Amino acid sequence: MRKKFIVSIVFLGLVAIFACRKEQKPPARPESTGDKQTKWTIGMSQCNLGEPWRVQMNADIRNAADQHPELRVIFKDAQNDSLRQRAQIEEFVNAGIDLLIVSPKEAAPLTPPVAAAFDKGIPVIVLDRRVLGDKYTCFIGADNKKIGRAAGEWIVERLSGKGRVVELKGLMTSTPGQDRHTGFREGIKGTSIDVIFEADMKWLEPDARREMESALARFKAIDLVYAHNDPGAHGAYLAALASGREKEIIFVGIDALPHEGQVYVRQGILGASFEYPTGGSEAIAVALKILSGESVPKEIVLNSRVFTRENIERGGDWISPKEVEDE
Protein backbone atom coordinates (compact mmCIF):
# COMPACT_ATOMS: atom_id res chain seq x y z
CA MET A 1 0.00 0.00 0.00
CA ARG A 2 2.77 2.35 1.11
CA LYS A 3 4.78 1.46 -1.99
CA LYS A 4 1.77 2.26 -4.17
CA PHE A 5 1.37 5.62 -2.39
CA ILE A 6 5.06 6.54 -2.95
CA VAL A 7 4.84 5.55 -6.62
CA SER A 8 1.80 7.79 -7.15
CA ILE A 9 3.49 10.73 -5.36
CA VAL A 10 6.56 10.36 -7.61
CA PHE A 11 4.31 10.09 -10.66
CA LEU A 12 2.39 13.25 -9.72
CA GLY A 13 5.68 15.05 -9.09
CA LEU A 14 6.93 14.15 -12.56
CA VAL A 15 3.67 15.30 -14.12
CA ALA A 16 3.98 18.64 -12.29
CA ILE A 17 7.61 19.11 -13.44
CA PHE A 18 6.67 18.44 -17.07
CA ALA A 19 3.71 20.80 -16.86
CA CYS A 20 5.96 23.61 -15.57
CA ARG A 21 8.59 22.97 -18.21
CA LYS A 22 5.98 23.14 -20.89
CA GLU A 23 4.90 26.54 -19.57
CA GLN A 24 8.45 27.89 -19.72
CA LYS A 25 8.80 27.07 -23.40
CA PRO A 26 8.79 30.16 -25.65
CA PRO A 27 5.27 30.86 -26.81
CA ALA A 28 4.40 29.22 -30.09
CA ARG A 29 4.51 31.63 -33.01
CA PRO A 30 1.11 32.93 -33.89
CA GLU A 31 0.01 31.47 -37.18
CA SER A 32 -2.91 33.77 -37.53
CA THR A 33 -4.31 36.84 -35.83
CA GLY A 34 -7.93 37.29 -36.81
CA ASP A 35 -8.05 37.06 -40.56
CA LYS A 36 -4.31 37.86 -40.84
CA GLN A 37 -2.17 34.95 -41.89
CA THR A 38 0.91 35.72 -39.83
CA LYS A 39 3.96 33.94 -41.04
CA TRP A 40 6.71 35.94 -39.37
CA THR A 41 6.98 37.82 -36.08
CA ILE A 42 9.30 40.82 -35.92
CA GLY A 43 10.45 42.29 -32.62
CA MET A 44 11.05 46.04 -32.75
CA SER A 45 13.20 47.36 -29.92
CA GLN A 46 12.80 51.16 -29.71
CA CYS A 47 15.14 52.98 -27.32
CA ASN A 48 12.71 55.73 -26.43
CA LEU A 49 9.35 57.15 -27.41
CA GLY A 50 9.87 60.53 -25.74
CA GLU A 51 10.73 62.35 -28.99
CA PRO A 52 8.31 62.84 -31.91
CA TRP A 53 10.94 61.47 -34.27
CA ARG A 54 10.84 58.02 -32.63
CA VAL A 55 7.05 57.99 -32.54
CA GLN A 56 7.26 58.63 -36.29
CA MET A 57 9.76 55.79 -36.75
CA ASN A 58 7.37 53.34 -35.07
CA ALA A 59 4.46 54.68 -37.14
CA ASP A 60 6.48 54.25 -40.35
CA ILE A 61 7.26 50.65 -39.37
CA ARG A 62 3.66 49.92 -38.43
CA ASN A 63 2.25 51.44 -41.63
CA ALA A 64 4.68 49.55 -43.83
CA ALA A 65 4.08 46.26 -41.98
CA ASP A 66 0.30 46.71 -42.22
CA GLN A 67 0.63 46.27 -45.99
CA HIS A 68 1.91 42.72 -45.39
CA PRO A 69 -0.51 40.37 -43.63
CA GLU A 70 2.28 37.80 -43.31
CA LEU A 71 4.09 40.09 -40.85
CA ARG A 72 3.36 40.78 -37.21
CA VAL A 73 5.43 43.44 -35.42
CA ILE A 74 5.72 43.57 -31.64
CA PHE A 75 7.03 46.89 -30.28
CA LYS A 76 8.92 47.41 -27.04
CA ASP A 77 9.87 50.85 -25.69
CA ALA A 78 13.01 50.95 -23.51
CA GLN A 79 12.11 54.42 -22.18
CA ASN A 80 15.62 55.78 -22.72
CA ASP A 81 17.24 53.13 -20.52
CA SER A 82 20.00 50.96 -22.04
CA LEU A 83 19.64 48.23 -19.40
CA ARG A 84 15.92 47.97 -20.05
CA GLN A 85 16.54 47.85 -23.79
CA ARG A 86 19.03 45.05 -23.29
CA ALA A 87 16.50 43.04 -21.26
CA GLN A 88 13.80 43.65 -23.86
CA ILE A 89 16.03 42.36 -26.67
CA GLU A 90 16.70 39.24 -24.60
CA GLU A 91 12.96 38.80 -24.06
CA PHE A 92 12.40 38.98 -27.82
CA VAL A 93 15.07 36.34 -28.42
CA ASN A 94 13.61 34.04 -25.77
CA ALA A 95 10.15 34.45 -27.26
CA GLY A 96 11.43 33.07 -30.57
CA ILE A 97 10.97 36.08 -32.88
CA ASP A 98 11.91 35.60 -36.53
CA LEU A 99 13.72 38.93 -36.94
CA LEU A 100 14.84 41.80 -34.73
CA ILE A 101 14.74 45.49 -35.62
CA VAL A 102 16.62 47.60 -33.10
CA SER A 103 17.24 51.31 -32.71
CA PRO A 104 19.73 51.23 -29.84
CA LYS A 105 20.02 54.00 -27.26
CA GLU A 106 23.82 53.67 -26.94
CA ALA A 107 26.39 51.72 -28.93
CA ALA A 108 28.49 49.95 -26.27
CA PRO A 109 25.83 48.59 -23.86
CA LEU A 110 23.57 47.35 -26.65
CA THR A 111 26.27 45.60 -28.66
CA PRO A 112 26.33 42.33 -26.61
CA PRO A 113 22.57 41.57 -26.68
CA VAL A 114 22.38 42.43 -30.40
CA ALA A 115 25.41 40.21 -31.11
CA ALA A 116 23.88 37.40 -29.02
CA ALA A 117 20.65 37.55 -31.05
CA PHE A 118 22.64 37.52 -34.29
CA ASP A 119 24.79 34.59 -33.09
CA LYS A 120 21.60 32.65 -32.35
CA GLY A 121 20.70 32.96 -36.03
CA ILE A 122 18.11 35.73 -35.66
CA PRO A 123 18.50 38.31 -38.47
CA VAL A 124 19.05 41.78 -37.02
CA ILE A 125 18.32 45.14 -38.67
CA VAL A 126 20.01 48.03 -36.83
CA LEU A 127 18.21 51.33 -37.42
CA ASP A 128 19.53 54.91 -37.07
CA ARG A 129 21.99 54.51 -34.17
CA ARG A 130 24.76 51.98 -34.57
CA VAL A 131 26.17 49.21 -32.39
CA LEU A 132 29.89 48.36 -32.28
CA GLY A 133 31.40 45.69 -34.53
CA ASP A 134 29.58 43.86 -37.31
CA LYS A 135 27.34 41.33 -35.62
CA TYR A 136 24.11 42.34 -37.30
CA THR A 137 22.57 41.66 -40.70
CA CYS A 138 21.94 45.16 -42.03
CA PHE A 139 22.34 48.75 -40.86
CA ILE A 140 19.91 51.36 -42.18
CA GLY A 141 20.34 55.08 -41.54
CA ALA A 142 21.33 58.44 -42.96
CA ASP A 143 24.96 59.55 -42.98
CA ASN A 144 25.25 61.64 -39.81
CA LYS A 145 28.76 62.80 -40.57
CA LYS A 146 27.62 64.09 -43.92
CA ILE A 147 24.64 65.84 -42.31
CA GLY A 148 26.92 67.43 -39.66
CA ARG A 149 29.32 68.58 -42.37
CA ALA A 150 26.51 70.04 -44.46
CA ALA A 151 25.22 71.85 -41.37
CA GLY A 152 28.72 73.22 -40.73
CA GLU A 153 29.02 74.47 -44.31
CA TRP A 154 25.55 76.02 -44.22
CA ILE A 155 26.49 77.82 -40.99
CA VAL A 156 29.77 79.10 -42.47
CA GLU A 157 27.87 80.53 -45.40
CA ARG A 158 25.06 81.98 -43.28
CA LEU A 159 27.54 83.71 -40.93
CA SER A 160 29.88 84.73 -43.77
CA GLY A 161 32.67 82.68 -42.28
CA LYS A 162 32.78 84.35 -38.87
CA GLY A 163 30.79 84.11 -35.64
CA ARG A 164 30.23 82.75 -32.13
CA VAL A 165 28.44 79.43 -32.06
CA VAL A 166 26.95 77.21 -29.35
CA GLU A 167 26.95 73.47 -30.08
CA LEU A 168 24.33 71.43 -28.24
CA LYS A 169 25.33 67.84 -28.77
CA GLY A 170 23.21 64.70 -28.85
CA LEU A 171 24.05 61.89 -26.47
CA MET A 172 27.76 61.39 -27.11
CA THR A 173 27.63 57.67 -26.28
CA SER A 174 25.36 57.26 -29.31
CA THR A 175 26.83 57.25 -32.79
CA PRO A 176 24.71 60.04 -34.38
CA GLY A 177 25.90 62.44 -31.65
CA GLN A 178 29.54 61.57 -32.36
CA ASP A 179 29.12 61.83 -36.14
CA ARG A 180 27.08 65.04 -36.14
CA HIS A 181 29.83 66.56 -34.01
CA THR A 182 32.83 65.43 -36.11
CA GLY A 183 31.06 66.24 -39.37
CA PHE A 184 30.22 69.73 -38.14
CA ARG A 185 33.78 70.39 -37.01
CA GLU A 186 35.02 69.35 -40.46
CA GLY A 187 32.49 71.68 -42.08
CA ILE A 188 33.68 74.75 -40.15
CA LYS A 189 37.39 73.88 -40.30
CA GLY A 190 39.67 76.71 -41.42
CA THR A 191 37.01 79.40 -40.92
CA SER A 192 36.58 82.01 -38.18
CA ILE A 193 33.61 80.24 -36.65
CA ASP A 194 34.30 80.02 -32.96
CA VAL A 195 32.50 77.37 -30.88
CA ILE A 196 32.29 79.27 -27.60
CA PHE A 197 30.15 76.78 -25.68
CA GLU A 198 29.39 73.08 -26.14
CA ALA A 199 27.39 70.68 -24.02
CA ASP A 200 25.81 67.22 -24.23
CA MET A 201 22.03 67.70 -24.08
CA LYS A 202 21.46 63.95 -24.59
CA TRP A 203 18.91 64.59 -27.41
CA LEU A 204 16.49 66.05 -24.86
CA GLU A 205 14.71 69.40 -25.18
CA PRO A 206 14.65 70.21 -21.42
CA ASP A 207 18.40 69.49 -21.15
CA ALA A 208 19.08 71.70 -24.20
CA ARG A 209 17.07 74.51 -22.64
CA ARG A 210 19.04 74.24 -19.37
CA GLU A 211 22.40 74.19 -21.18
CA MET A 212 21.39 77.18 -23.28
CA GLU A 213 20.48 79.10 -20.13
CA SER A 214 24.08 78.60 -18.96
CA ALA A 215 25.44 79.69 -22.35
CA LEU A 216 23.26 82.83 -22.33
CA ALA A 217 24.37 83.66 -18.80
CA ARG A 218 28.03 83.32 -19.73
CA PHE A 219 28.12 84.97 -23.16
CA LYS A 220 26.79 88.37 -24.11
CA ALA A 221 27.01 87.68 -27.82
CA ILE A 222 25.90 84.43 -29.45
CA ASP A 223 25.27 84.35 -33.20
CA LEU A 224 24.03 80.84 -33.74
CA VAL A 225 23.09 77.59 -32.02
CA TYR A 226 23.83 74.31 -33.77
CA ALA A 227 21.81 71.60 -32.04
CA HIS A 228 22.13 67.94 -33.01
CA ASN A 229 18.35 67.58 -33.20
CA ASP A 230 15.28 69.79 -33.53
CA PRO A 231 14.03 69.28 -29.97
CA GLY A 232 17.48 70.53 -28.85
CA ALA A 233 17.29 73.57 -31.14
CA HIS A 234 13.78 74.32 -29.91
CA GLY A 235 14.85 74.02 -26.25
CA ALA A 236 17.65 76.52 -26.94
CA TYR A 237 15.19 78.84 -28.67
CA LEU A 238 12.88 78.74 -25.64
CA ALA A 239 15.78 79.67 -23.35
CA ALA A 240 16.70 82.60 -25.61
CA LEU A 241 13.04 83.66 -25.85
CA ALA A 242 12.76 83.71 -22.05
CA SER A 243 15.72 86.08 -21.87
CA GLY A 244 14.55 88.22 -24.79
CA ARG A 245 17.51 87.29 -26.99
CA GLU A 246 15.87 84.99 -29.53
CA LYS A 247 15.98 87.55 -32.35
CA GLU A 248 19.76 87.97 -32.24
CA ILE A 249 20.44 84.21 -32.58
CA ILE A 250 19.99 81.79 -35.49
CA PHE A 251 18.92 78.25 -34.52
CA VAL A 252 19.82 75.19 -36.57
CA GLY A 253 18.58 71.65 -35.91
CA ILE A 254 18.40 68.16 -37.39
CA ASP A 255 15.41 65.81 -38.05
CA ALA A 256 13.08 68.06 -40.10
CA LEU A 257 9.90 66.12 -39.39
CA PRO A 258 7.01 67.67 -41.35
CA HIS A 259 5.12 68.33 -38.10
CA GLU A 260 8.15 69.46 -36.04
CA GLY A 261 11.35 70.88 -37.61
CA GLN A 262 9.70 71.91 -40.86
CA VAL A 263 7.02 73.78 -38.91
CA TYR A 264 9.73 75.56 -36.88
CA VAL A 265 11.41 76.61 -40.13
CA ARG A 266 8.09 77.91 -41.51
CA GLN A 267 7.49 79.83 -38.29
CA GLY A 268 10.96 81.36 -38.49
CA ILE A 269 12.09 79.70 -35.21
CA LEU A 270 14.78 77.66 -36.98
CA GLY A 271 17.06 79.04 -39.69
CA ALA A 272 17.55 75.52 -41.04
CA SER A 273 16.64 71.94 -40.25
CA PHE A 274 18.40 68.95 -41.80
CA GLU A 275 16.28 65.92 -42.55
CA TYR A 276 16.99 62.69 -40.71
CA PRO A 277 14.77 60.00 -42.26
CA THR A 278 13.51 57.37 -39.80
CA GLY A 279 14.20 54.42 -42.10
CA GLY A 280 11.06 52.70 -40.78
CA SER A 281 9.52 51.72 -44.11
CA GLU A 282 12.94 50.72 -45.50
CA ALA A 283 13.41 48.42 -42.49
CA ILE A 284 10.21 46.54 -43.29
CA ALA A 285 11.18 46.21 -46.98
CA VAL A 286 14.58 44.80 -45.95
CA ALA A 287 13.00 42.53 -43.31
CA LEU A 288 10.75 40.98 -45.96
CA LYS A 289 13.72 40.31 -48.21
CA ILE A 290 15.72 38.69 -45.39
CA LEU A 291 12.76 36.55 -44.28
CA SER A 292 12.20 35.41 -47.87
CA GLY A 293 15.79 34.28 -48.11
CA GLU A 294 17.09 37.09 -50.31
CA SER A 295 20.44 38.67 -49.56
CA VAL A 296 20.61 42.32 -48.50
CA PRO A 297 23.49 44.81 -48.30
CA LYS A 298 25.23 45.25 -44.95
CA GLU A 299 24.68 49.04 -45.09
CA ILE A 300 21.82 51.08 -46.50
CA VAL A 301 22.47 54.84 -46.46
CA LEU A 302 19.46 57.14 -46.69
CA ASN A 303 19.56 60.60 -48.24
CA SER A 304 18.86 63.84 -46.46
CA ARG A 305 17.51 67.28 -47.37
CA VAL A 306 17.99 70.69 -45.84
CA PHE A 307 14.94 72.88 -45.20
CA THR A 308 15.27 76.64 -44.96
CA ARG A 309 12.79 79.49 -45.28
CA GLU A 310 13.85 79.95 -48.89
CA ASN A 311 13.42 76.36 -50.05
CA ILE A 312 10.75 74.86 -47.79
CA GLU A 313 7.83 75.54 -50.13
CA ARG A 314 9.54 73.58 -52.89
CA GLY A 315 10.35 70.66 -50.57
CA GLY A 316 13.91 71.49 -49.45
CA ASP A 317 17.20 70.70 -51.20
CA TRP A 318 19.18 67.46 -51.15
CA ILE A 319 22.41 67.87 -49.24
CA SER A 320 25.76 67.32 -50.86
CA PRO A 321 28.62 68.67 -48.77
CA LYS A 322 31.64 69.84 -50.75
CA GLU A 323 34.01 67.30 -49.19
CA VAL A 324 31.89 64.38 -50.34
CA GLU A 325 33.16 64.95 -53.87
CA ASP A 326 36.71 64.38 -52.62
CA GLU A 327 35.88 61.13 -50.86
Ligand code: FRU
Ligand atom coordinates in the same frame (compact mmCIF):
# COMPACT_ATOMS: atom_id res chain seq x y z
C1 FRU B 1 15.26 60.89 -31.16
C2 FRU B 1 16.52 61.38 -31.71
C3 FRU B 1 16.34 62.24 -32.93
C4 FRU B 1 17.69 62.14 -33.50
C5 FRU B 1 17.95 60.67 -33.35
C6 FRU B 1 19.38 60.28 -33.34
O1 FRU B 1 15.50 60.08 -30.04
O2 FRU B 1 17.18 62.09 -30.71
O3 FRU B 1 15.93 63.52 -32.61
O4 FRU B 1 17.81 62.61 -34.77
O5 FRU B 1 17.35 60.31 -32.14
O6 FRU B 1 19.53 58.94 -33.11
